[in-house]
Amino acid sequence: MKHFSILVCSFIIYISGCSLQGNATDEELKIPNGYIIIDHHKAKLQTGGFHLERKVGLETEVVTTDSASPNQIAETLEPIKVAPNSTLAFKTDIKESNITAIQWNDKEPEKEVKLEDNEFIAPVEQGEYIYEIISRWNNNEVSYTIVVKVE
Known part of the structure; x- marks a missing residue:
């Protein structure tokens, strides 16, 4: 009986360990x-396309x-109002991600915006600006969109 109890306990520990590992992935x-x-x-960015990988x-x-x-996507978003020359900072739930910002016009990407410590300065000129924020880490990538209205 003692051996049977040890076997059952070992099996339960094994199953528990496997299920915890599955949750982590x-x-x-x-x-x-x-x-x-x-x-x-702090405001949440709208998620666009993404590519995620995990080892199984x-x-x-x-x-x-x-x-x-x-x-x-910007057509469906409410612009966030900012003053000219405001500092716009970006972050994600992934601390070690590499963040890129791209300014869009109403048809296509216009230019990459230089970030310093994941921040840049809003334009001086009034108007609405569409930004795609791309977060990359390991072999993963997520695109976010935001509309900023400079007033």
Whole structure:
């Protein structure tokens, strides 16, 4: 009976360990949130397309989505109002991600915006500006969109 109890306990510990490991890899496929921070106010960015990978045993599981372009997504967003020359800071739930910002016009990408410590200065000229924020880490990538209205 003692051997049977040890066998049952060992089996339960083994199953528990496997299920915990499965949960850890599931978390890797969650789409991280992206945020813009302006004057200590934090707002969530709209997620666009993404490419996420995770290791499952010896295999790699990949999830890739396509979405509307940032200028199309922007049509559905409420602009965030900022003053000219405001500092716009970006962050994601992934601390070690590499962030890129691209300014769009109403048809296509216009230019890459230079970031310093994941921040840049809003334009001086009044108007609405569409930005695609791309977060990359390991073999993963997520695109976010935001509309900024300089007033």
